[in-house]
Amino acid sequence: MDKIKSFFREENAAKIFESKEFVWVWLAIVFICWITGGWVAGFIIAAVLAGIILCLCRDTLPVTTILWTFLFILGANRHKLQGMAGLIAAVLFIVVGIIVNVVRFRPNFRFMSYKTVTATTVAILAFCATAMLSGIARGERYLNFSEHGLYATVVGALCVMLALGYVFFSATISGGEDGKRVLNHLLFLMFASSVVIVLQLIVYYAMRGGGFKAVIDGFVHKDVELGWGGPNNYSIILAMMTPATLYYAVKNGKYSPLYLIYAVVQYFFIFASASRGAILFGAFGLVASFGLAIYKSEFRGRMIITTGVLMAVTTIVLMAKADVIYDSLGIFMGKALDENGRIPLWKDAWKNFKANPIFGTGFDYYLGGHNGGKSDGYTPYWYHSTLFQALAATGIVGFLAWINLEVSRLRAFLTNASLEKWFMLFGYAVFWLYGMVDVFYYTPNGLLFLFVITLAIEKSVESAKLRPYSFVYIERKRQQKLLTKNAENEK
Structure with a gap:
């Protein structure tokens, strides 16, 4: 009984939920729910567990473990979620947890004051506000408001949740004494999550028949499906997480060869996805992180030798499977420079931006008119480019x-730059570059990733160094006027 009471003490609960052991246990649950098809139960467990953490822990950092990984539970085709709206009720556990946390621990929201708020927080709130207002001036929305009003309301509600969620977690998560607490947790979470994704891919290929042929077939047909994501989804997430693996090659230098080998394994699965964007930008992240890891490592010689061995082994494998690989790459390269329908989409985006230049079309606009399809309906992710999505939709x-x-996010990355932040920046760069040619940035899980990354880097810098430049300018002008007025009064 005493042990049970001890668990419910805030300091003991925090120690358990913030541990790396908890991350691995939770990811084991994620994998089990995925492989058994128990994803509905998995989502409910995730919501209940997040609610418990919120009730027991003053510092809510462990909740980011759930937020970052819960999607990987989904073992069925992700489009089936459209018929599972009832699962939203599980969010009530999180809402109750937040209420209990606020009442019990009374988090300090003074960081939102004019004198202490950061540029990144202001930017996040502005981003959510403009997404919520998107399409507000588009006349077609009001001609069919029974349909579009619902979708616009859902988008608006999600934006409000993201904004309030960011403020809440900013108030309830500490950056630690050195500011790296959240960064370190997130880097470990990225590395551990990648292990789960790689295991899911291994299971998938084994169920497909196993062996090199299963990998080649998946590459040629680009039809690997994990449930929660297809080739374009899991590949870019793996690519974004690869720099975290190489960060640990530096941090745990004695075992650096193992991390280097695993990073190459990650890229193998990225390449096997046949996602051109993930292959290209993932290569950038891999090479940049490899270079930084070797440069910063205390065991540089060991890492250089391992890199040489990996290159030799890769060459031997390519030579041994040359015929099969050549034929497969021939099919892939035939599509390598194909814009795959993006140009018409981007032209459509520009046309819609000119028609709705202030607030955009919103996220309840269906962009199918350019190919004779339905001209108005619902899909929020059609432009295949963050740049054109931002322009046309908002x-x-x-x-x-x-x-x-x-x-603002780049400013936070470069202020008080550290080894952790450089590896995180490489991962974010992979994500950002990929978003220029495909969808992901504005997806719910994409925004969750971006918001958690933003929170991690914001917590690594003193708030005084991240104040909005406009606020600093206004404050200086106010002080100058005050000094001038005081000087005149003295005369």
């Missing part, structure tokens, strides 16, 4: 808010 107001968010 207009110039939302586009400027997006630019401001990216500039």
